[in-house]
Amino acid sequence: MSWTLTADAVRDLARGAAVLGTGGGGDPHVGALLAEQAIVAHGPVEVVPLNELPDDAMVVMVAMMGAPTVMVEKLPSLEEVRAAVQAAESALPEGTITHIVCAEIGGVNSTLPVAAAATLGLPLVDADGMGRAFPELQMVLPTLSGIAASPVSFADEKGNVGVVHTADNTWAERIVRVACVEMGCTIMITTFPQRGAQARTSLVKDSVTRAVQVGRAITDSRASNQDPVASVVEVLGGRELFAGKVVDVQRATTAGFARGRARIDGEHDVLELSFQNEHLVAQAGDTVLATTPDLIMVLEHDSGEPITTEGLRYGQRVRVIAAPSDPRWHSAEALQMVGPAYFGYAVEGHRFDGSPDHPEQEDVA
Amino acid sequence: MSWTLTADAVRDLARGAAVLGTGGGGDPHVGALLAEQAIVAHGPVEVVPLNELPDDAMVVMVAMMGAPTVMVEKLPSLEEVRAAVQAAESALPEGTITHIVCAEIGGVNSTLPVAAAATLGLPLVDADGMGRAFPELQMVLPTLSGIAASPVSFADEKGNVGVVHTADNTWAERIVRVACVEMGCTIMITTFPQRGAQARTSLVKDSVTRAVQVGRAITDSRASNQDPVASVVEVLGGRELFAGKVVDVQRATTAGFARGRARIDGEHDVLELSFQNEHLVAQAGDTVLATTPDLIMVLEHDSGEPITTEGLRYGQRVRVIAAPSDPRWHSAEALQMVGPAYFGYAVEGHRFDGSPDHPEQEDVA
Known part of the structure; x- marks a missing residue:
C-alpha cells in the first residue's frame, strides 16, 4: 500500500541512507534539506510499493552525479532537477514521466529524488536501482536486466542541459562523467527510463522503507539508551x-x-x-x-x-x-x-x- | 543564383579549402571522398547564395569536431552525419532543417557538409561561419551576432548520440569537446541552427565559390605552367x-x-x-x-x-x-x-x- 513521506520522516530516511550509502553517495543531509524545503512548498510525497506500479507507468531515476567531496560544497538546486527532468521528457518518445525512483538508496541520491518528486508533484517508487550506493552510472541492477540507461539527461547550475543516447550503459557513464567533470564535478541527471512492468523486476524493492527503518533504529536506540550500532546490524x-x-x-x-x-x-x-x-x-x-x-x-x-x-x-x-x-x-x-x-x-x-x-x-x- | 556542385568540382573545393584551412581543419580530401560518394549515390548538390536564403529557412552547420591528427586515421561516415542531423531535428522546436552550411571553409568541414547535403537531399548555402578555419566551436561570426551554438548535436561511429543546450557558446565548446575526446577524438556535430534572416547577416558569403576558385586557380596554373602560389595570392x-x-x-x-x-x-x-x-x-x-x-x-x-x-x-x-x-x-x-x-x-x-x-x-x- 502507498504511504506518505513527510518532512519528519525525511530525517530518518537521510540517516538510514547515510548508512546504506556505505560511505559514499554524497551526504544525504544535503538532499534532505532540499527535500524538506520541497515538501513544505509542495506537500508530502506519496511512496508507491514496487508491486503496485502500473504496467504502463514511466519511471525515471533522478540522481546527482559527481564527486561527493565536491557535492558537500556545491549544493544542488531544484532548478537543476526540473531542467534535467524536462530534458528527459522531451527526449522520451513514450511521453510523460509518471514516477520518480532512486538510482541508489545510499547517500544524497536517496533524498534528492524525494525533493524531485515533491517539486514535480509525482509519486516516488519504494525501490532503488542497487540496494546500496555505487560510484558509476551503469552500476544498477537494471543494466543486468538489459535496460538502457539512455536517454540520460543532465543539467548544471549554470544553465547547461544535455541528453545523450549511448551505445551502451558504460558509454553513458563515460560520456556523462567527462561532461560532469567539465561542468564542475556535480550535475543533476535522469536515467534508466523504464515502464512499470520492467521496473517491477529490475529494481530492488522496499528500499525507501528500509532506509527509514535503519534511520529510525538509530534514533530510537539513542532515545532508549540501547546500542545504535547493534540495532542497525539487526535491521540489515x-x-x-x-x-x-x-x-x-x-x-x-x-x-x-x-x-x-x-x-x-x-x-x-x-x-x-x-x-x-x-x-x-x-x-x-x-x-x-x-x-x-x-x-x-x-x-x-x-x-x-x-x-x-x-x-x-x-x-x-x-x-x-x-x-x-x-x-x-x-x-x-x-x-x-x-x-x-x-x-x-x-x-x-x-x-x-x-x-x-x-x-x-x-x-x- | 543557385549553382550545382558536381563531383568534379568537389576536387577543386577540397584543394581550395585546404588552402583556406590555414593548415588546420583536417584534411578536406577525407570529406571530399565522402562527398563524391554521396553525390554519386544521391545526385549533385544545389548551392544557394546567401542573399537568396528565405527568411524562414532553417540553416544548420554540419561539422566534424576533433583533432586533425586523429581525423586522418579515423574516417567519418555518412551514418554519423545522419545521426547528428536527426538528433538536431528532434531538439529543434522550429522543426525541419532546410539548408546545410559549412561552419568553416577550411579543411574537412568545407567538404563534409557537401556530403551531408547530398545525403540528406538538402541545398548547401554558399557561405560559412568564419571565412577560414578555427579550432573551437564558438569561434564563428554568428557568436558575435549573438546567435546560440545550441542546440549542439553530436554523434560518433559507435552509436553514441547527444544534444546539449548550453549557457553560452563557450560552454558548448567545453562540454562537447570533452565528450569528443572521450568518444575517441572525432565526432560529427551540428550547431548554430538559425533562420535564413539571421544567417544572411551572420555568415561569410560566397565561401564555397571562393574555395572552388582557389582550388581551380592552382589546377589551372599548373596546367598552363604558371606559378600556382602567385595565382592563389591573387585570388585571395x-x-x-x-x-x-x-x-x-x-x-x-x-x-x-x-x-x-x-x-x-x-x-x-x-x-x-x-x-x-x-x-x-x-x-x-x-x-x-x-x-x-x-x-x-x-x-x-x-x-x-x-x-x-x-x-x-x-x-x-x-x-x-x-x-x-x-x-x-x-x-x-x-x-x-x-x-x-x-x-x-x-x-x-x-x-x-x-x-x-x-x-x-x-x-x-
Whole structure:
C-alpha cells in the first residue's frame, strides 16, 4: 500500500541512507534539506510499493552525479532537477514521466529524488536501482536486466542541459562523467527510463522503507539508551566486523571520484578500508572481511552515526559493519561490473554471508 | 543564383579549402571522398547564395569536431552525419532543417557538409561561419551576432548520440569537446541552427565559390605552367610572406587539439610558425609577419599544394602566404575570441593589411 513521506520522516530516511550509502553517495543531509524545503512548498510525497506500479507507468531515476567531496560544497538546486527532468521528457518518445525512483538508496541520491518528486508533484517508487550506493552510472541492477540507461539527461547550475543516447550503459557513464567533470564535478541527471512492468523486476524493492527503518533504529536506540550500532546490524541482517580508532586517511579526488584508503587500529588488529566514493574492501592483515558488492559501513562507535568516506578523520572511534547485498549482485556478470577487480583491488571476490559467490553456477551444477 | 556542385568540382573545393584551412581543419580530401560518394549515390548538390536564403529557412552547420591528427586515421561516415542531423531535428522546436552550411571553409568541414547535403537531399548555402578555419566551436561570426551554438548535436561511429543546450557558446565548446575526446577524438556535430534572416547577416558569403576558385586557380596554373602560389595570392588578395625549407616541426595532440611549432629556413632569415590545429602566428625573428585572425597558409614551393600542420615535414620546400580575414574578425570583441592572446601567444595583435586592428574604435574617434 502507498504511504506518505513527510518532512519528519525525511530525517530518518537521510540517516538510514547515510548508512546504506556505505560511505559514499554524497551526504544525504544535503538532499534532505532540499527535500524538506520541497515538501513544505509542495506537500508530502506519496511512496508507491514496487508491486503496485502500473504496467504502463514511466519511471525515471533522478540522481546527482559527481564527486561527493565536491557535492558537500556545491549544493544542488531544484532548478537543476526540473531542467534535467524536462530534458528527459522531451527526449522520451513514450511521453510523460509518471514516477520518480532512486538510482541508489545510499547517500544524497536517496533524498534528492524525494525533493524531485515533491517539486514535480509525482509519486516516488519504494525501490532503488542497487540496494546500496555505487560510484558509476551503469552500476544498477537494471543494466543486468538489459535496460538502457539512455536517454540520460543532465543539467548544471549554470544553465547547461544535455541528453545523450549511448551505445551502451558504460558509454553513458563515460560520456556523462567527462561532461560532469567539465561542468564542475556535480550535475543533476535522469536515467534508466523504464515502464512499470520492467521496473517491477529490475529494481530492488522496499528500499525507501528500509532506509527509514535503519534511520529510525538509530534514533530510537539513542532515545532508549540501547546500542545504535547493534540495532542497525539487526535491521540489515548484518554483522559487526571491527571496532577501533581511525589512525590514517588518504584520499584524492581524481577523474570525478573520491578515491582513498583508511587505517583503523583495533585492540589486537588493524583494519584497512579501501574506497572509491564507497567503501569497497575491508581487510585485516591478509584476511578479507568483506568486499563490494556487499555493504561495508562505518558508524561512530557510540552514537551509531554513519560516517562518509569524506567525513573520515584521524582519531574517530568507529565500528565497521557489513551486510549482504541484493543477491543479484553476486552473479558472475554482476561481479564483472561491481566486484573488487573492477575497481582495481587485487582481492578475491568474497561473499559476506559465507555462501559461494556465483550461486547461479551452482544451479547449473 | 543557385549553382550545382558536381563531383568534379568537389576536387577543386577540397584543394581550395585546404588552402583556406590555414593548415588546420583536417584534411578536406577525407570529406571530399565522402562527398563524391554521396553525390554519386544521391545526385549533385544545389548551392544557394546567401542573399537568396528565405527568411524562414532553417540553416544548420554540419561539422566534424576533433583533432586533425586523429581525423586522418579515423574516417567519418555518412551514418554519423545522419545521426547528428536527426538528433538536431528532434531538439529543434522550429522543426525541419532546410539548408546545410559549412561552419568553416577550411579543411574537412568545407567538404563534409557537401556530403551531408547530398545525403540528406538538402541545398548547401554558399557561405560559412568564419571565412577560414578555427579550432573551437564558438569561434564563428554568428557568436558575435549573438546567435546560440545550441542546440549542439553530436554523434560518433559507435552509436553514441547527444544534444546539449548550453549557457553560452563557450560552454558548448567545453562540454562537447570533452565528450569528443572521450568518444575517441572525432565526432560529427551540428550547431548554430538559425533562420535564413539571421544567417544572411551572420555568415561569410560566397565561401564555397571562393574555395572552388582557389582550388581551380592552382589546377589551372599548373596546367598552363604558371606559378600556382602567385595565382592563389591573387585570388585571395594576399601577399607572399616567406619562402624556405622546413627544418624543424614540433607537435603534440593535447586536449583534443594538435599544437606545435615549425621552423622554416629562408635565404637570409628564419620563419617560425605557431599552430593550434591552424597556423596562428608567423614570425621572423622579432618581426611578426601575420597573426590570427588573418589567414596564414603554407604551400608547397612549386606545385602550390597546400600543406596542413599535420602534413608539415622536415625538408619540405614551402612558401608561406597570408591574406586578410573577414573584417569582422578584427573588432575588439572578436580579437578576444580568436586573437593571438586567446591562444596563448605573447605577440601584439597585428593586422595583415597594415590597417589598425580595431577599426570600430576609429569610427568613434
